[in-house]
Amino acid sequence: xxxxxxxxxxxxxxxLQGLPDAVLLVDLADGGLIVVDWGRKDxxxxxxxxxxxxxxxxxxxxxxxxxxxxLPFMLEQPAELSSLLWLVGIHAFPQAxxxxxxxxxxYQLARWPDFTVLAHATEHVSMTALLARRAYSxxxxxVAADVDPAMAQSxxxxxxLMGLLRETASAPAAVVEVRAPGLFARLRARLGV
Amino acid sequence: MAEHVILFAGPMGAGKTTAIxxxxxxxxxxxxxxxxxxxxxxxxxxxxxxxxxxITLGDDEKVRLYGVPxxxxxxxxxxxxxxxxxxLVLLVNNDSPDAVAVAVDYLSNFGELVESxxxxxxxxxxxxxxxxxxxxxxxxxxAAHPGAMVPVFTVDPRDSAQMIxxxxxxxxxxxxxxxx
Numbered sequence: 309x310x311x312x313x314x315x316x317x318x319x320x321x322x323x324l325q326g327l328p329d330a331v332l333l334v335d336l337a338d339g340g341l342i343v344v345d346w347g348r349k350d351x352x353x354x355x356x357x358x359x360x361x362x363x364x365x366x367x368x369x370x371x372x373x374x375x376x377x378x379l380p381f382m383l384e385q386p387a388e389l390s391s392l393l394w395l396v397g398i399h400a401f402p403q404a405x406x407x408x409x410x411x412x413x414x415y416q417l418a419r420w421p422d423f424t425v426l427a428h429a430t431e432h433v434s435m436t437a438l439l440a441r442r443a444y445s446x447x448x449x450x451v452a453a454d455v456d457p458a459m460a461q462s463x464x465x466x467x468x469l470m471g472l473l474r475e476t477a478s479a480p481a482a483v484v485e486v487r488a489p490g491l492f493a494r495l496r497a498r499l500g501v
Numbered sequence: 502m503a504e505h506v507i508l509f510a511g512p513m514g515a516g517k518t519t520a521i522x523x524x525x526x527x528x529x530x531x532x533x534x535x536x537x538x539x540x541x542x543x544x545x546x547x548x549x550x551x552x553x554x555x556i557t558l559g560d561d562e563k564v565r566l567y568g569v570p571x572x573x574x575x576x577x578x579x580x581x582x583x584x585x586x587x588x589l590v591l592l593v594n595n596d597s598p599d600a601v602a603v604a605v606d607y608l609s610n611f612g613e614l615v616e617s618x619x620x621x622x623x624x625x626x627x628x629x630x631x632x633x634x635x636x637x638x639x640x641x642x643x644a645a646h647p648g649a650m651v652p653v654f655t656v657d658p659r660d661s662a663q664m665i666x667x668x669x670x671x672x673x674x675x676x677x678x679x680x681x
Binding site: 349417419420422423424425428430433434436437440491492494495496498499501 | 557665
């Protein structure tokens with residue numbers, strides 16, 4: 309299947325995992341330009357739209373892997389790359405695993421995302437806490453967190469693109485127990501989120 | 502009455518008082534006095550005993566929010582409160598000298614909470630100083646506390662949505678709170 313839209317960008321970004329330096333340029337059909345400084349974990353979006361476009365048309369992607377590759381000096385005020393990786397990871401593969409994820413693999417959290425700079429739902433926080441405790445496949449995570457399987461899968465995709473997950477061999481199916489709502493649930497209800 | 506004590510710690514001027522005011526249901530109790538260490542932080546007043554706020558969860562349950570004094574000469578207060586604490590929110594200023602080292606040093610005073618996954622770090626003033634990054638903090642904390650995964654967030658203590666995310670992340674990470 310050819311990579312289009314954010315899937316194409318996600319696949320290009322995924323190839324940069326582990327590289328110390330790289331610059332990636334994404335030309336959008338609307339005239340926008342996204343420049344990613346992989347080494348500094350920054351990005352810059354020329355002519356960024358008001359809202360994140362869910363189905364962009366990508367004209368061209370260029371990757372420069374030279375050591376020391378950095379955003380050009382005149383590109384001021386870059387944003388944190390994690391916020392772009394999050395949005396691309398969430399939207400690139402609707403209801404499907406990211407193409408680099410293997411079947412029969414479970415995932416455990418390596419590091420918490422900086423949620424306050426990400427457009428997130430409270431369910432993302434609870435899924436993160438679950439992944440911090442043990443490994444889950446996307447389907448198991450959906451059951452454990454009581455969320456839609458597509459939401460759990462897009463969350464796994466995003467954390468994977470952000471480099472925040474460790475892969476493990478498939479773990480035994482998680483036992484989901486019905487319990488009284490915990491402090492998290494009571495506090496969430498009280499705070500209305 | 503079920504109570505859950507959450508501590509807000511960190512150096513002077515990191516935003517502990519503001520964070521508690523942002524989250525609390527009640528008018529917070531703040532005990533501030535003239536700052537005698539203006540050579541350290543240019544701030545007219547500072548907390549000398551405790552800040553206190555609370556979130557009521559029903560007739561018989563409260564989350565109690567305590568801000569402990571930032572100056573190390575009051576660290577005896579930390580000892581008193583951490584025995585009751587369910588979790589810790591450490592706030593640090595990103596534009597202070599050696600901010601990462603300061604965070605690691607503060608966390609070392611709350612080792613039991615950190616090792617048991619009951620701590621989060623909020624990095625304030627990242628709009629003033631983008632670096633160190635939150636990854637820099639997470640790397641240093643992981644080196645000091647292998648096996649502990651401490652969430653590190655960018656925060657503006659005045660922003661209620663951000664402070665709610667910080668508090669919910671802390672609660673979600675508590676091992677005892679298995680029901681999410």
